[in-house]
Amino acid sequence: MTPEIIAKMFPNPLPSVAEIEAKYPPRALQPGQKVTRVAPSPTGFMHIGGIYAALVSERVAHQSGGVFFLRIEDTDQKRKVEGATEVICNSLARYGIVADEGVDKDGKNYGPYAPYIQSERKEIYQAYAKKLLEEGLAYPCFCAAEDLDLMRKIQEKQGQRPGYYGKYAHCRNLSDDEVLDNLNAGKPWVLRFKSPGNNEKRMVIKDLLKGDINMPENDLDIVILKGDGLPTYHFAHAVDDHLMGTTHVIRGDEWVSSVPLHIQLFVALGWKAPKYGHYAPLQKLDNGNKRKLSKRHDPEANIMYFWEKGYPEEALVEYIFNLINASFEDWRRTNPDKKAFDFPLNFNKISNTAGALFDFQKLHSISKEVIAKMTANEVFEAILTWAKTYRPAYAEKMQNNREYITKILNIERNIGKKSRKDLVKWEDLESDISYFFDDTFTRDIDSFTEELHLSVDEMTKIAEEFKAVFDVNDDKNTWFEKIKTIAGKHGFATEMKAYKENPSAYKGNVSDIANVLRVFITGRTQSPDLHAIMSVMGSERVLNRL
């Protein structure tokens, strides 16, 4: 390209490559220290895979004493959404992922390699694009989108590999005069990379997670600068990860096929490529087939789903660690009191299968364990924080009944390994404990006659008898003796053993009597420890219900 053409393409002054390199010198790293990043697009949507990637990258960097940073990849202006950076920052913060450098939720850059927002780095990309152009490693392309569509259709029809390469790379062979004419005519252009690759030749790429992969070289002249002057992902990746000193790029599987291109780009720019590790995306079972968790079809692909439902952050982190390294479970068992982030994540042991199915049952199991380990106060605070955002009315109710709800949460809690584990996520609490409140307590004694094999009259009688002897201060034994007495009086076995030995001798057993009381008190046949419930409810409420 002649200087005239280059000046026409880049009329505005740009920093020189030397200036840029001086401004962003290589990092001073100790041997073994790794630099990683998480680089989401601000689409307003945080994919759970993004959290997965961030967690792996963060651990890899920080466990090595290195640097982990956040970069906002907003080169697609069409997809950009207002407030999306805040969503990203909040998501990371929520799961305890701390970026040493990057962008805060107000969009402010921090760190020596700023800016970390790609749209603010336009001049940097252009400077390097211009350099490639000068060196004959890139060229302007004037093909319209329709031309490209048509070309792809023809290629497909002829059974050719689709893409802009070889004889299909029309603008690669434009003469300087033709380029100048197009430019003078005001034709829009993009900048394409002049690929030195040969599709017939093969190369081996070393993937940290997948091992050696044998692939054909890239021969596609991909776009590096779009019509709006912003770079494509590929070009921005090379420029940014070079300048920002990234040593390890950990990203989703979908990028594997681009690695030959990315390496070409690094070579063309005279840089050393980072090490790559590609992990398989989270899958979902759909009609018997696995498929990638999809933003469009699967609400749980959005990390916000887990906030709305009120999954403890710790639970999700532990679940993801468990997916990254199955040995997490063993580690957790031997280190029950450590923080999940203390887990020595083994980068080399990330399973390299086709992608794990997201398993809610497993998440739930982990979540129960996490919640069971918390104190009633901690649970209360966590749910209150959640409710303030997602159930404001309930948050108010919680605040008005702080002591009462804390007592409820304490039922069968903190008895070591046998702690009650039925709360899975914050949203479950409201319905779980609704019967503790008179305004949400519902009961239909009639509906239990069949299940309990007793008439309403009989049940009422039992309730009244218990009411007559109930004392909220009774300890558990005294309390239960009273129930046994009533059981005996009505021809029910007072001891389970006796009943089991000769069931036909009794109308039922003491558990039936307890169940009658349970129904009167809670409106349900299933509940936590009845004695504890009565103690927490208090004398007045219990007597009322009886």
Added chain:
RNA sequence: GACCCCAUCAUCUAGUGGUUAGGAUACAGCCCUCUCAAGGCUGGUACACGAGUUCAAAUCUCGUUGGGGUCGCCA
């Protein structure tokens, strides 16, 4: 269609030439028990298929089948 990746219980997986193929979740049964949870114990036709290499294959090779991913001025 081309290219790449993957293949162990229902699910996540351990396993790198010799294991009664291990763990977790889920499921089922028993125990405990005032119900439910929790806890304890027990259980189940898991190495996709077919060849080959080897004294020996889940493990190595080839093929088949199945699944996933990529082929954009999206990332």
